[in-house]
Amino acid sequence: MTLWLTAMLVWVAAGARVGRVLVKPATTARVAIVVAVAAVAVAATVAVPEIALAIDNLHPRGLHSGLLSDGVLTSAWILFAIATSVVASAAWPVVSRRNLRQIAFVIYGIGLVAVAANLFWSTTFGGIVVALGCVFIVITGVRNLDWTTLGRGIAIYTAGTALVAVLAILEIRPAIADAPVTKPGEPDWGWPAWEVAGLLIAFGAVWIVVELWVRARMLLRQIKLLHRIMIGRFPEVVAHEQAGTATQLKASDQVAQIMDALYLQSGGGVELVAAGPPPPSVAVRADRVAQWARNPLGDVVVDARWIAPPEGISPRGWVQAIARAYDASTPVPVRN
Template sequence: MTLWLAALLVWVAAGARVGRVLVKPATTARVAIVVAVASVALGVTVAVPEIALAIDNLLPHGVHPGLLSDGIGTAAWLLFATATSVVAAAAWPVVSRRNLRQIAALIYGGGLVAVAITLAWSYTFGWLSTVFGCLFIVVTGLRNLDWTTLGRGVAIYTTGTALVAGMSALQIRRAMIDAPRSAPGQPEWGWPAWEVAALLIAFGAIWIVVELWLRARVLLHRIRLLHRVMVGRFPEVVAHDQPGTSTQLRASDQVAQIMDALYLQSGGGVELRTAGQPPASIAQRADRVARWAGNPLGEIVIDARWIAPPEGISPRGWVQAIARAFETTDGAHAEKSASR
């Protein structure tokens, strides 16, 4: 059952990557990721005992059991290493966008030749080629690790690739000692590790999309009350003819609407002497803006200088800081009571 579930999840990730190519320019690297994840999905699918048995039954009786399914599985992982090597090559400084297509063509050509040799001569050759390809990918991934959304995705993807390299090396060792293969209809040797590797690769491939969606959902939750209050006062900041958008775009729109509403409430760019200079502390500044937003007719005076994001913080981060402070104001408590 777990093999079926792993195959399904990897195919979902492959579909997500296809969708990303359809909505964004189909660059060489993006297409390569689609090919890589689809190859992993094929490799995991062929590893399902029922599917492997059905594939092997296509051959005449008396043929070595597992010959066809093993060949397809080996070729799938080799194709994964080939396609991901294209992505890895794009990350090296010596490779430019102009010559990436030529390099990709050479890599794909070499990979297809390796697949042909694997199917016609020796599966061990295919696993050896996979090991070398994965080592190149791991080295490239380690060179590009950083604590960003992309860096975290690369780390997950690289971890899965390193596991593939290790399992491929063990496949070579098993072939050298002529280890027996699993009985027909039974999971192949090492299938839990292959599952983990496939899921890491699939998750790493869609990590950017997942993290951006989660961050957008968190942002929408944090600014929900402040957005409702400010848009209620200034409904003109919302374009009512906007079509349905993604979660990330909706979060960006609401941040912009809050900033526009705060700007309008401050007088539309008029500088007030009584407002004074904004402090350097982001927390103090956000707290004062939040209390003024909750009670605009009170004693606190704010002008556009206070509304603008402080240096070193993005509009999203600034609105989140105001929203967190706004949760503790009297206006927020009144709004919560009224909504109940």
């Protein structure tokens, strides 16, 4: 059951990558990621015993020893390693966008030869290709790690690839030594590890999409009250034809609408002597703007200098800070 679930989840990730290519320019790297995740999905599907048996039944001699399904399985992992190697090549400084396509053709050509050798000669050779390709991918991934949305996705993807490399090495060592991978009667411990590797790769491939969606949903929830109050005062900042957009675009639109409404409420760029210069503390500044947004006719005075995002803070982060201060000063209704 877990094998079927793993295959389904990886196919969902592959579909998400296909959708991303359809809405954005189909670059060499984006297409390679689609091929890589689809190859992992094929591998996860072939790993299901019922599917493997159906593939073995296609053998013209009726041999059900698993050789045909093993060849298809290893070929899928070869395709994953080859396609991801194309993406990894793009990260090296010596590779430019101009020659990446030519390099990709060469890598794919090597991959096709490796797949043919794996199917018609030796799956051990295919395992060696998988291990070597994954080692190259892991080295490239480690060189490009950082604490960003993309960096976190690369880290997860690289972790899955590293696990594939370890598993491939562990499987080809007994084959080279002419020994069985598992002794008779022993469970094949490797399959759960292959499932984990496939899920890590799939999750890493869609991490950017998932994280951006989650962050957009959190932002919409944080600024909901402030947004409702400000567009209630200045409905002209809302372009009604923007309704129904994607979550990320909707969050960006609402941030822009809040900033526009705050700017209009401040007098449209007028600087007031009574407001004074804004303090360096972001928290103090956000708290004052939130008080003024709540009661623009009160004692708190704010001008355009206070509305502008502080240095080093994005408009999204600045609106979040104001929304948090606004929510903190909102009295909680008492229920009888």
